[in-house]
Amino acid sequence: MGVAVEVSGLTKSFGSQNIWSDVTLTLPPGEISVLLGPSGTGKSVFLKSLVGLLKPEKGSIIISDTDIVTCSEHKLYDVRRLFGVLFQDGALFGSMNLYDNIAFPLREHTKKSENDIRNIVLEKMEMVGLQGAEGKLPGEISGGMRKRAGLARALVLDPEVILFDEPDSGLDPVRVAYLNQLIVDLNAQIDATFLIVTHDIGTARTVPDNLGLLFRRHLAMFGPREQLLTSQEPVVRQFLNGRREGPIGMSEEKDVAQVEAEMAALEARGGDAHNGVGPKGASGGDAVPPQLEPSPGLPERKAVRRRQERVARMLHEFDPDTAEAIRASLPEDLLAQADAGAFTPTRGSGGRHWAPEADAAAGGSTATAVLPRSGGEG
Numbered sequence: 001m002g003v004a005v006e007v008s009g010l011t012k013s014f015g016s017q018n019i020w021s022d023v024t025l026t027l028p029p030g031e032i033s034v035l036l037g038p039s040g041t042g043k044s045v046f047l048k049s050l051v052g053l054l055k056p057e058k059g060s061i062i063i064s065d066t067d068i069v070t071c072s073e074h075k076l077y078d079v080r081r082l083f084g085v086l087f088q089d090g091a092l093f094g095s096m097n098l099y100d101n102i103a104f105p106l107r108e109h110t111k112k113s114e115n116d117i118r119n120i121v122l123e124k125m126e127m128v129g130l131q132g133a134e135g136k137l138p139g140e141i142s143g144g145m146r147k148r149a150g151l152a153r154a155l156v157l158d159p160e161v162i163l164f165d166e167p168d169s170g171l172d173p174v175r176v177a178y179l180n181q182l183i184v185d186l187n188a189q190i191d192a193t194f195l196i197v198t199h200d201i202g203t204a205r206t207v208p209d210n211l212g213l214l215f216r217r218h219l220a221m222f223g224p225r226e227q228l229l230t231s232q233e234p235v236v237r238q239f240l241n242g243r244r245e246g247p248i249g250m251s252e253e254k255d256v257a258q259v260e261a262e263m264a265a266l267e268a269r270g271g272d273a274h275n276g277v278g279p280k281g282a283s284g285g286d287a288v289p290p291q292l293e294p295s296p297g298l299p300e301r302k303a304v305r306r307r308q309e310r311v312a313r314m315l316h317e318f319d320p321d322t323a324e325a326i327r328a329s330l331p332e333d334l335l336a337q338a339d340a341g342a343f344t345p346t347r348g349s350g351g352r353h354w355a356p357e358a359d360a361a362a363g364g365s366t367a368t369a370v371l372p373r374s375g376g377e378g
């Protein structure tokens with residue numbers, strides 16, 4: 001089973017440029033989480049921090065009892081083996097064929113024989129549908145094949161945590177659908193903890209158990225998918241509906257009056273459900289669509305039941321719309337237990353976070369609600 005990744009109070013800057021501050025979230029073991037955010041908000045920086053390639057200056061990242069922000073290089077090298085990473089650009093070596101690219105981590109990190117390596121490489125290539133392409137160079141194949149080769153390489157060390165940086169960018173919609181199915185199927189087969197960075201709203205709505213959004217140098221929200229999909233937070237709704245109207249601007253934040261005027265016009269047109277289609281996936285209004293399931297013949301995702309038990313304990317913490325959507329996903333036995341008061345509050349059990357208001361951060365609570373709605377950093 002995958003391991004939990006517990007991030008708390010994480011802050012990263014480059015020189016005087018702060019990328020994000022006080023990011024707190026837990027990736028629950030074996031669950032699939034998606035991290036969204038406008039371009040340049042530091043999603044890739046976050047993934048690189050999780051594997052220790054970048055050093056945040058504050059906060060902690062606990063994986064298997066090790067804090068990788070402060071641990072020794074030696075320890076970091078060990079912990080890094082728990083990770084598989086699919087980088088944004090695939091990061092394949094251009095002069096190596098796919099076989100050697102995929103074999104690379106095994107040759108680098110293990111003492112396995114070439115024979116064992118061969119078996120593993122061919123197994124993973126088959127898993128991602130690349131059998132027969134061993135001898136191709138990265139430059140000779142399509143972008144979609146490169147993504148899958150990067151994924152096969154991320155899998156060879158049997159990772160317990162897999163990070164995907166925009167696995168679906170540059171792919172046509174049909175290939176995105178196949179890739180999403182592949183991700184869910186993989187999760188069912190290996191039960192590792194997944195974190196996916198994507199700009200695809202369709203992926204965000206249907207693949208993950210948990211959703212998060214980075215905005216204005218903070219984690220605006222992170223929690224069960226139902227929490228974000230039913231959220232009324234303007235920035236969450238704008239992003240998940242892929243629309244222009246709202247706090248997120250093309251290059252910088254908009255002023256309050258402009259956002260208010262846009263929202264009034266949107267309301268007059270009938271709100272998000274009638275907003276037409278965003279560039280990447282249909283506008284969804286408040287809907288919580290069904291989650292993608294593993295292909296027929298594959299085992300069920302073990303994370304599903306674990307997650308149901310986890311969110312059943314959290315039901316009382318959500319607003320009525322979110323609680324209703326979560327209840328709809330729960331089996332009878334857990335609903336009955338929740339209603340009988342069997343679950344005591346488990347604040348801090350992970351998988352849920354609201355950004356504290358910027359000026360109320362000193363209180364140290366992560367359970368207060370709203371993001372500053374507009375105007376500057378407060």
Ligand SMILES: Nc1ncnc2c1ncn2[C@@H]1O[C@H](COP(=O)(O)OP(=O)(O)OP(=O)(O)O)[C@@H](O)[C@H]1O
Nearest residue numbers: 014019037038039040041042043044045046088199
């Ligand atoms: N090694 C680095 N040194 C200095 N600045 C960096 C470095 N890596 C990233 N940055 C800066 O950090 C910010 C966030 O970059 P990042 O690549 O994480 O964005 P992103 O959210 O992944 O965007 P996109 O959606 O476009 O991929 C950018 O302003 C970038 O210039």
Ligand SMILES: [Mg+2]
Nearest residue numbers: 043044088165
């Ligand atoms: Mg990026």
